[in-house]
Amino acid sequence: MATTDAHRLALQSFLSRGVMSTSEVKELHKKACQTFNVNFENTMECLRNFLEKINENISSVGMEIRSKKDEETGKLMFALVMTNESQLGRLSSDYQKNDLELFKKILDLIVEAESGCVSSTDVLNLASHLKEKMSKQDAQNILSRLIKENWLTESQGEISLAPRAIMELEHYLTDVYEEDIRHCHLCKEIAIKGQWCPCGLKLHIFCAARLFRGKDDCRCPGCKDVWEFEIPSDDRATNSASNKDTANSATTGRKRKDRL
Ligand SMILES: [Zn+2]
Numbered sequence: 470m471a472t473t474d475a476h477r478l479a480l481q482s483f484l485s486r487g488v489m490s491t492s493e494v495k496e497l498h499k500k501a502c503q504t505f506n507v508n509f510e511n512t513m514e515c516l517r518n519f520l521e522k523i524n525e526n527i528s529s530v531g532m533e534i535r536s537k538k539d540e541e542t543g544k545l546m547f548a549l550v551m552t553n554e555s556q557l558g559r560l561s562s563d564y565q566k567n568d569l570e571l572f573k574k575i576l577d578l579i580v581e582a583e584s585g586c587v588s589s590t591d592v593l594n595l596a597s598h599l600k601e602k603m604s605k606q607d608a609q610n611i612l613s614r615l616i617k618e619n620w621l622t623e624s625q626g627e628i629s630l631a632p633r634a635i636m637e638l639e640h641y642l643t644d645v646y647e648e649d650i651r652h653c654h655l656c657k658e659i660a661i662k663g664q665w666c667p668c669g670l671k672l673h674i675f676c677a678a679r680l681f682r683g684k685d686d687c688r689c690p691g692c693k694d695v696w697e698f699e700i701p702s703d704d705r706a707t708n709s710a711s712n713k714d715t716a717n718s719a720t721t722g723r724k725r726k727d728r729l
């Protein structure tokens with residue numbers, strides 16, 4: 470399939486929105502193909518081919534559309550990312566130097582926290598630890614902007630990395646935090662948020678749900694010790710909005726025993 474106006478329309482949409490859910494991308498794919506009379510099938514394969522064609526055309530300018538499961542909901546997300554900037558991707562050009570320093574310090578906290586999330590209070594307290602000090606109000610404004618632009622997410626006062634940040638900053642994260650970054654035992658992908666065993670083994674919440682499906686005696690696949698976390702139900706990936714409250718203790722990766 471040649472590159473068409475349909476691909477260009479989809480790319481424009483990605484450029485303006487940055488990150489999209491699977492249903493939004495499917496809708497965009499359908500609309501772009503129908504608008505320009507391009508062959509369309511409502512399948513993931515057709516969608517993958519369509520996105521691959523866009524990627525062939527934008528790789529020379531250092532961009533790529535990537536997909537990854539949201540660590541919180543398990544839903545597949547798509548993002549347009551910069552691939553040729555070794556440091557902080559598109560953040561480097563969009564944010565002031567001091568704002569970036571704040572973001573890097575937030576990353577330090579998030580990566581060092583086993584749960585992959587930190588309280589917004591801890592984030593705001595970083596304002597006084599920057600080389601050029603910043604007011605808490607300014608820090609709050611930057612934090613709000615980072616959340617709005619899908620670099621960070623906030624849930625009940627806990628801040629963590631959004632899928633866009635993990636997709637765009639994966640190289641940066643594995644370079645800078647070589648020692649601290651863990652990969653999920655099941656899917657082998659980077660795992661910032663998730664459930665973890667004292668032996669060092671980590672699982673995404675949705676991967677833990679898959680691994681322990683139907684098991685009464687849940688044990689760490691590494692050290693065989695009892696898995697101390699609440700195991701979320703397997704359907705939460707498709708039903709996350711309705712059971713958000715009940716699943717919350719599982720999504721923040723908290724241990725059953727000592728913190729609930
Ligand atoms: Zn996983």
Ligand SMILES: [Zn+2]
Nearest residue numbers: 666668689692
């Ligand atoms: Zn273990």
